Amino acid sequence: MQSRDALAAIEVAMVTIRRRQTRRALARDGVDPALFDVVDAVEAREPAEATVMTVAAALGVAQPRASKLVAAAVEAGLLRREADQADGRRSLLVRTVAGRELSDRVHESRRARFAAATAGWTPAERATFAQLLTRFVDGLTETAAERH
Missing domain, CATH: 1.20.5 (Single alpha-helices involved in coiled-coils or other helix-helix interfaces)
Known part of the structure; x- marks a missing residue:
């Protein structure tokens, strides 16, 4: 396969993955995709500090949108806010037991799909x-x- 053909094949594969992935798969697992994205962004920062701003950066959204998403995840019991001991003006985000269980379920589901594929x-x-x-x-x- 020529380099140009290989790049075209990669493009087609990536577009196909993007169309089939994420939101529909998560929704099928009974997970609100927007909330899982927030939990996933917080998990990716562990053990470093996660904040609304790091969630905004990870999701590629503005801070007000990230703030609303974080508030919804907190309300759903997936995250909790903790005072930052180094800077009292900001809150750190931590996954709750329910948030960790959600992460585990989604990881297991993804890995099962990858194993099947x-x-x-x-x-x-x-x-x-x-x-x-x-x-x-x-x-x-x-x-x-x-x-x-």
């Missing part, structure tokens, strides 16, 4: 795919950072 693969093929996909995502992240 790669059921016919050898362990070596899975390992190679994981390594290449991680490099690919890292490359996308670096490219995005260079643009800002």
